[in-house]
Amino acid sequence: xxxxxxxxxxxxxxxxxxxxxxxxxxxxxxHVALGGISFSVNQGxxxxxxxxxxxxxxxxxxxxxxxxxxxxxxxxxxxxxxxAVPSDLTLVFQDYSRSLYPWLRVADNVxxxxxxxxxxxxxxxxxxxxxxxxxxxxxHETKYPRQLSGGMQQRVAIARALAYRPSMLLMDEPYASVDxxxxxxxxxxxxxxxxxxxxxxxxxxxxxDESVYLADxxxxxxxxxxxxxADIKVDIPRPRDQIETKAxxxxxxxxxxxxxxxxxxGLRDHPPGADEA
Amino acid sequence: MxxxxxxxxxxxxxxxxxILIRLAAVAALVGFWWWATARAQSLFFPTPDTVFExxxxxxxxxxxxxxxxxxxPSLKRLLLGFGLAAFLSVVIGVAIGRSRKFGxxxxxxxxxxxxxxxxxxxxxxxxxxxxxxxxxxxxxxxGVFPPILLNTIDGVRSIDPQQFDTAEVFQIGKVRRVxxxxxxxxxxxxxxxxxxxxxxxxxxxxxxELFAATDGLGFRILQSSxxxxxxxxxxxxxxxxxxxxxLNGLLLLxxxxxxxWRVN
Numbered sequence: 001x002x003x004x005x006x007x008x009x010x011x012x013x014x015x016x017x018x019x020x021x022x023x024x025x026x027x028x029x030x031h032v033a034l035g036g037i038s039f040s041v042n043q044g045x046x047x048x049x050x051x052x053x054x055x056x057x058x059x060x061x062x063x064x065x066x067x068x069x070x071x072x073x074x075x076x077x078x079x080x081x082x083x084a085v086p087s088d089l090t091l092v093f094q095d096y097s098r099s100l101y102p103w104l105r106v107a108d109n110v111x112x113x114x115x116x117x118x119x120x121x122x123x124x125x126x127x128x129x130x131x132x133x134x135x136x137x138x139x140h141e142t143k144y145p146r147q148l149s150g151g152m153q154q155r156v157a158i159a160r161a162l163a164y165r166p167s168m169l170l171m172d173e174p175y176a177s178v179d180x181x182x183x184x185x186x187x188x189x190x191x192x193x194x195x196x197x198x199x200x201x202x203x204x205x206x207x208x209d210e211s212v213y214l215a216d217x218x219x220x221x222x223x224x225x226x227x228x229x230a231d232i233k234v235d236i237p238r239p240r241d242q243i244e245t246k247a248x249x250x251x252x253x254x255x256x257x258x259x260x261x262x263x264x265x266g267l268r269d270h271p272p273g274a275d276e277a
Numbered sequence: 278m279x280x281x282x283x284x285x286x287x288x289x290x291x292x293x294x295x296i297l298i299r300l301a302a303v304a305a306l307v308g309f310w311w312w313a314t315a316r317a318q319s320l321f322f323p324t325p326d327t328v329f330e331x332x333x334x335x336x337x338x339x340x341x342x343x344x345x346x347x348x349x350p351s352l353k354r355l356l357l358g359f360g361l362a363a364f365l366s367v368v369i370g371v372a373i374g375r376s377r378k379f380g381x382x383x384x385x386x387x388x389x390x391x392x393x394x395x396x397x398x399x400x401x402x403x404x405x406x407x408x409x410x411x412x413x414x415x416x417x418x419x420g421v422f423p424p425i426l427l428n429t430i431d432g433v434r435s436i437d438p439q440q441f442d443t444a445e446v447f448q449i450g451k452v453r454r455v456x457x458x459x460x461x462x463x464x465x466x467x468x469x470x471x472x473x474x475x476x477x478x479x480x481x482x483x484x485x486e487l488f489a490a491t492d493g494l495g496f497r498i499l500q501s502s503x504x505x506x507x508x509x510x511x512x513x514x515x516x517x518x519x520x521x522x523x524l525n526g527l528l529l530l531x532x533x534x535x536x537x538w539r540v541n
Contacts, residue, residue, distance in 0.1 A: 067442055084445075091446045098439040103461040103538040112457070113447030144538050164447060 012040040013200050014064070014089075014168055019073035020225075021059050033059040034070065035225025041202055043167070046194055048203040050211040050258060051221030052266045057204045058094075060226070061172040064202070065091040077168070089168040090161045094176050096154040100145045107132070107141035110160045117164070131163035134193045151182035155189070162193065171203045175210070184242050187214060191240065208262065212254045213240060220258055222265040230261055323508045331512035348520075351493040354410055355482045355524075358417025359474065365418075366426035367467060371459055373426075374433025387426060395420030395477070396484050408489035413482070420481045425470035432466025433459055465539065468532045475528050479521045494520065 021034040033056035041047045051057055062068035064075050066085040074081045077089060085091075093099040100109050107128050114124040132138050135155040145153050154174055161169055171190075175183045187210060194201055205211050211218045212234055220230040236250050245251055289296065307325050314324045336343045373380040398419055406412035440462060444454050460467075486495025498513035 065446065067445060085448065087448055091442075093439060093443070095439065098437050099443045101440065101443075101458070101461070103464075113449065116447070116449050116453060146538075146540055160447075 013043045013045075013078065014202065015040040015076045016060075016064060017074050017076070019060070019063055019070045019075070021056070021063060021068075021070045025071070032225035034063070034073075035222075036073070036227050037221070038073075039219055039228055039231065041168075041200060044198060044200055045217065046191075046201045046203065046215050047217045047219060048205060048211040048215035049219045049221060050205055050208055050262065051226060052223050052262050053206055055221045055223050055226045055265075057206070057221065058172060060221075061091065061170055061204055065089065065170050067091070088166050089170065090164050090166045091170040091172060092154075092157055092161050092174045094173040096150065096157045096174075096177075097145070099157055100153055100160075102145050105142050105144055106137065106148070106156050109145065109156055110163050113160065113164050127163040127165070128159075131159040134162055134197070135159045135189060149182075151178045151186060154178065154186065158190070158193075162197065162199075166199075168200045168202070171201065173204055173206065176206070183210070188242065190214070191238070195238070208255050208258045209246065212236075212251060212258060213242075213245060218254075218258055220261045220265075229265060230258075232257065321507055323511055327508050328511045328515060331508045332515055335509055335512060336516055346492050347494050347497050350410075351482055351486065351495070351520075354413045354485070354493070355417060355478050357410075358414040358481075359421055359478045361414070362418040362422040363425055363471060363474070366422045366470075367429050367460075370426045370429025370467075371433055371455060371463070374430045374463070375459070380430065384430075387423060390419075391423035391427070395481055399485065399488060403489055413485040413490075416485050417478050417481045420477045421474040424473040424477070425467065428466045428470030428473075429463060432463030435466070436462045465536060468536065471528060472525070472532070475525055476521070479517075479524065483517065 016037055016039050019034050019037040020032075023029070023031045023033060037060060039047075049057060049060070059068070063070040066075070066082045066089070069083075076082065077086050101112065104112060110128045110131055111124055114127060119127070128141075129138070132141065135158050137152065137155055137159060140148065140152070145156065148156065158174070175186050178186065190201075191214060193199070201214075203211070203214055215234050218230075218232045218234060219228050220232065221227070222229045232254065234254060236245060236248065236254075311325050314322045373383060395416060399416060402412045402416055406415060436459065440458055441454070444458050449458065482493070483495040483498075486493035487499050490496040490499075494513065494517055498510055498517070501507070501509040501513055
């Protein structure tokens with residue numbers, strides 16, 4: 001709807017244009033998950049997406065990553081419309097225990113995609129070592145995933161994504177299943193890596209604090225069929241600090257704004273049983 | 278080497294009670310066997326000492342001949358039949374597991390074949406394939422393939438879809454998706470099938486050698502019976518027990534090695 005000319009296309013690394021997705025169209029179980037989502041993410045930006053539960057965040061991530069075709073609308077990367085998962089993008093799943101390969105040791109899990117990328121051994125080893133160092137897992141190379149805690153397993157999954165060296169990292173509620181302390185340290189680790197490796201990150205979460213704390217911009221989704229209700233700029237200086245930053249008036253105000261939007265979305269349309277996994 | 282030795286020692290120390298109880302159970306069984314057969318004084322039930330003596334004299338002291346005439350022909354048939362069936366059932370199992378439609382077409386056939394007791398094929402195979410190794414290998418393969426096939430299908434179908442999503446996100450090639458994602462993910466179930474099949478393979482090997490055979494372990498037992506050599510008959514049964522145990526043990530070793538990533 002919004003013409004492509006009104007946005008500045010020069011810097012947008014990823015663009016979603018009017019994404020719609022309907023499950024089971026024409027059946028009694030028809031569920032409209034995405035009701036026209038448009039946004040863009042610029043090179044080097046950290047954008048988070050937050051929304052009420054069941055608003056289609058996972059559907060959105062699957063469409064944006066190219067794992068799933070939206071019913072209508074398109075996703076483009078570097079100006080090209082994608083039809084499959086682009087090689088310059090990767091997705092970190094919520095459930096690390098299911099996305100890591102349990103039969104591969106930590107270093108082999110990180111190395112696994114690199115073999116198919118056709119890289120020479122020395123380059124692969126260097127990338128694996130660097131990625132594991134970035135997530136503070138040096139020394140755990142020969143362990144199996146099951147020998148690590150949940151937070152460490154998710155760090156392996158992130159290292160695997162980093163070693164692959166995409167410009168764009170999609171993260172689908174990556175910290176939803178770890179405890180609060182682990183989550184805080186994983187957030188700071190991610191910010192560190194994002195700055196050091198100059199990545200572009202699109203981070204989906206249902207945690208309002210997390211969305212504001214991490215991002216340059218927060219996209220707030222409405223309930224299903226979801227659309228972008230607000231695009232909020234987060235002008236809080238970096239580096240951020242879990243305690244100091246969260247005590248600043250700017251942070252408190254922004255998180256309240258996001259919370260109000262989500263509450264209003266939840267009240268307006270809360271279809272019971274529309275929870276989407 | 279020293280480390281391994283020390284490890285073995287600590288292992289033995291930790292499991293000493295366990296080991297002793299198991300040895301005691303074996304001793305109790307042999308003791309009962311000896312007591313019962315010594316009392317019965319029956320021609321058909323020799324005492325264990327004479328049986329073990331026969332194992333030593335007839336089988337082990339002329340191992341060269343036993344190997345050539347009995348062990349090797351049997352093992353060759355068993356391993357060929359088992360290996361062939363295992364390879365084919367894993368290949369077909371992966372294909373069926375990945376394609377719901379293909380599975381719907383062929384699964385009734387597999388279940389029907391599985392319902393037929395494999396020895397029922399024996400007379401037919403003798404007519405069709407002769408009395409040589411081919412007939413025996415095919416019989417073993419036929420009996421062995423359904424459990425491996427069905428377990429492989431089950432294993433492939435129960436792979437978490439996210440593992441495929443992950444492979445897709447990282448642009449893993451088609452071949453490596455099979456060899457490095459599907460096969461390892463289905464390996465625990467495949468091994469469950471292999472273990473069931475190994476027992477079936479040993480059974481069918483013996484059965485196939487009781488008919489129209491000139492060598493092998495089964496043949497030797499039959500021969501002892503025909504010549505009324507009951508001590509040797511029992512010795513042959515004991516040897517078969519050992520062979521079956523060793524084969525299962527080897528398979529278990531391979532499984533432990535391949536599946537070492539799993540929680541014990």
